[in-house]
Amino acid sequence: MRRYLAAGVPGEKLVVGVPFYGRGWRGVRPEHNGRYQPYEASLTEELSFATLQRDYIGRAGFVRHWDAEARAPYLWHATERIFISFEDTQSLAEKVAYVRAHRLGGLMFWEYSGDVGGMLRCIAASINPLLQCREES
DSSP, rough: HHHHHHHTTTGGOOEEEEEEEEEEESSOGGGGGGGTOOSSSESSSOOHHHHIIITTTTSTOOEEEEETTTTTEEEEEEETTEEEOOHHHHHHHHHHHHHTTTTTTTEEEGGGGOOOOOOHHHHHHHHOTOOOOOOOO
């Protein structure tokens, strides 16, 4: 977004896209908990946010980490060498704040069926401060 804005694209013409799912890779080299490392194969399935919450985040050896540069979480399973990139309500709240601070055109999301209430609530909370941006448990 910074590059588009610096190039003169009007902020109101830019929309940030946010997935309600994650992507994963196996056979990832262990340096930096898998960040920016080569991998052997992609996980074949797309992992909905609901699936990530239910089966992966903080479960079965998966540890949540925060990528300060990307402003997004990721999961690392050291034994299985699996890396999963995804968005959660914390990263979504930061993106909503970025959109507002830079007066961008908005935010769009995709795959609504992958949300269990927390992600869409986070977007709605940016419009209605009476709502809270949090994950459902």
